[in-house]
Amino acid sequence: MNVPRESIARAFAGAADYDGNARIQRDIAQTLAARIAALALPRRPRVLEIGCGTGFLTQALAGLGGDWLVTDLSPEMLERCRARLGEDAHRRFAVLDGEYGDPGGGPFDLICSSLAVQWFDDAPRALARMGGWLAPGGHLMxxxxxxxxxxxxxxxxxxxxxxxxxxxxxxxxxxxxFAVTAENRIERHDDPLAFLRALKAIGAHAADAGHRPLSPGQLRRTLARFAQSGCEVTYEVVTCHLHRAR
Structure with missing residues (x-):
């Protein structure tokens, strides 16, 4: 991955209608929450969430209890998550670059994240680094x-x-x-422009560094090609799990 940090932050800051367009992101967060709920965790786990967005995963894991540090690169996204969940003595919110920052307050029994680390420059290296924040017996998923x-x-x-x-x-x-699983999920759009609007609405339109925008003619032809595919989009969802030994 090589998308400038400022482009990512700016895109998500402007994603005012994220919740109305992030259907597949919500489903993926709920599936991840179910897998996390099945883990053997302490009765009151110490939890770090990376890239909370508007709070799909945070909300889905509300029944887990424990003491939470909820983080995101975007202050705007963090505030939307806070508004969704409300204030709680056992839940703290902090702006954090999950790849290069230091959350403090560890070690953690659970480190979790739903569809955020794909924006990292080097996701495997960053996750290995996060593994060092786990308490003995802790899980990173x-x-x-x-x-x-x-x-x-x-x-x-x-x-x-x-x-x-x-x-x-x-x-x-x-x-x-890591223990890794992968599955494909398909999202269908009414037309090519609906796909582009949805990407922008959820802040996922930031392009790779060095990419040159298409000319109007190139874009029209590309949209026509995409329409021929049925306006389907594949998400290859990769779940990574690390369990630290006691």
């Missing part, structure tokens, strides 16, 4: 995106001899020290 994501959009570009600005996601094999 996150979802991210694999390189199969947005395949139809990239193929539409390639058919026109163009390269998409889609970020370069880490391959599954790169997460070598």
């Amino acid at each position: 996150v979802t991210t995106l694999g390189p199969g994501s947005f395949a139809q959009w990239r193929e539409a570009h390639a058919a026109e001899g163009l390269a998409a600005g889609t970020p370069r996601f880490a391959p599954v094999a790169a997460f070598g020290d």
Whole structure:
């Protein structure tokens, strides 16, 4: 991945209608929450969440209890999460760059994140670093995106001899020290412009560094190619789990 930090923060700051468009993101967070709920955790776990967004995963794990440190790179997203969950003596909110920052307050019994670490420069290395924040017996469990994501959009570009600005996601094999599973989820859009509007609405339109925007003609042809695919988009959802020994 090589999307400038300022581009990511700016895109998510402007994602005012995230909740209304992030259908698949909500589903993925709920699936991750179910897997986390099945882990053997202490009665009152110490929890760190990376990249909370508007709080899909935070809310889905509200019944877990414990003491939470909820973080996000975007102050605007963090405030939306706080508004969703409300104030609680056992829940703190902090702006944090999960890849390069230091949350303090550890160690943690659970570190979790839903569809945030794909924005990191080096997700496997960052997750290995986070593993050092775990308490003995602790769990790190996150979802991210694999390189199969947005395949139809990239193929539409390639058919026109163009390269998409889609970020370069880490391959599954790169997460070598983790227990990893991958599954494809399909999202369908009414038309190509609906897909682009949805990406912008959830702040996921930040392009890879060095990508040159398409000309109007190139964009029209690419959208036409994408329409031929049925306006389907694949999300390759990668779940990474690390359990620290006691």
